[in-house]
Amino acid sequence: MSSTSSTPTAALLDALADGSVRVVDLTQPLSEKTPVLQLPEPFANTPPLSRRQLSRYDDDGPAWRWDVLELGEHTGTHFDAPIHWISGKDGKDVASVEPGRLVGPAVVIDRAEACAQDPGYLLTVADFEAWEAEHGRIPEGAWILFHSGWDARAQDAEAFLNVGAEGPVTPGPDVEAARWLGSERGISGFGVETVGIDAGAAGGFDPIFPVHQYLLGNDRYGLTQLANLGELPPAGAVVVVSPLKLVDGTGSPSRVLALVPA
Template sequence: MCNQCVIDGVRENMLSRRMLLGGAALGLGTATSLAVSPRRAMAQPVAASGKVVDLTHAYDGAFPTFDGVPGIVYEQAVKFDESGYQLYKLTIFEHTGTHIDAPLHFSSDGLSVDALAPQDLVCPLVIVDITDKARSDPNATVEAADIEAFISANGDIPAGACVALRSGWAAKVGEPAFRNDPQGQFAFPGFATSATDLLAQMDVAAIGVDTLSLDPGNSQDFAVHNSWLPGGRYGIEGLANLEELPVTGATIVVGAPKHKGGTGGPARVLALL
């Protein structure tokens, strides 16, 4: 057999294999894209700028709570000077500090915090700013009109996003005004059901607030808790440092606790830019 014949045969064989493998890879890619068609889309696959913003308040027994009872109690179980190491026994109420509300919090049979889908805990972060409204009304709410105005200015809110209310309230954490008005009544911003009903239609995964509750302080019926959470979605209360972020473009990572049957719990929440 001539050398050229051998060369031509090898070339033809390699070309055939390349076409076969290319087609297989294309088919695999198509199959994968069909099999994995997530409704969740990351704002950024990784922290593009390398910036990480901690959205979590450090908390202890002095951190404001809804019922006024300390949310966390430390008991020194092992002392360093006695044992060469140390540890604390902690008594923690689930809904204290920067924390997550699982669907089970306001439903008898909703998802517990350990059952939340991991892909719903890493999602695009959208921030709706109502700081101006909150200056004149401590019980200001995000309304459907605020969501519509946001979309008009910034584009659509992606399915699977976490939509956070930014009111400037996090700066009040060390003050009585974080929780109460001068008359001692609950007073802080939150969401209105007109907004959360609209966000539910958009397939938003979570809502968050930089205040004590998803509902405003003057709520008498916890309408947002009662409508948003039983729908299989979750909430985050007590967010910090939202002022450091743009209204779009960040990815939120919610380090939710994973105790079985939990209704929620303190969470380490980060934003990646």
């Protein structure tokens, strides 16, 4: 007869308590200074975070402090739902995503050195195949996380957005890699350290913004502006994604955590 002390959840709690599994925060701090995506005219842009005071332990609320927040759904570390993009317009909103899809194995593709040499580095299918050659087939329900080292720029809007004469220069998948993410493995989603799930140059690709096109159009999800991916192993960690359960939400600021074997 089994006891509760031998259950998987009890073993996980024991591992967290003794430090053999640690929690790594993959979320960037969210403030009025958090960089946000900048689209060219005539497109509408999302606002940065702003707040309006309601009370500060005063006549408006003698024992409490609280504010009203204004921010876009796609601000800071955030989740992209299928309805964010035209290819997924008949798909799920944030509130409809099954909770089991928000927890899964973390597959970390580390190309930080290449991105340091080439800020516009394009992730290819060969990068995914190289990971599988070393670690085995990418598991069902995985979150593929692209470690580019870009999180080091997150508190400097100019360096983070990295807009040059030809537009933004940031790393991301090429068209074939985007198509692969949308169809070749049963993943839950794809996460990046940059401001969006596509490369900075993806507005000039065919199709434009192919990760949005293929990922969100195939009931898969996006994560952006992640942090601390360099603390994760290539395989063996578990990612936990916590967006707001926002009805009709196209996206949501999110707290993203990883459970990592020490």
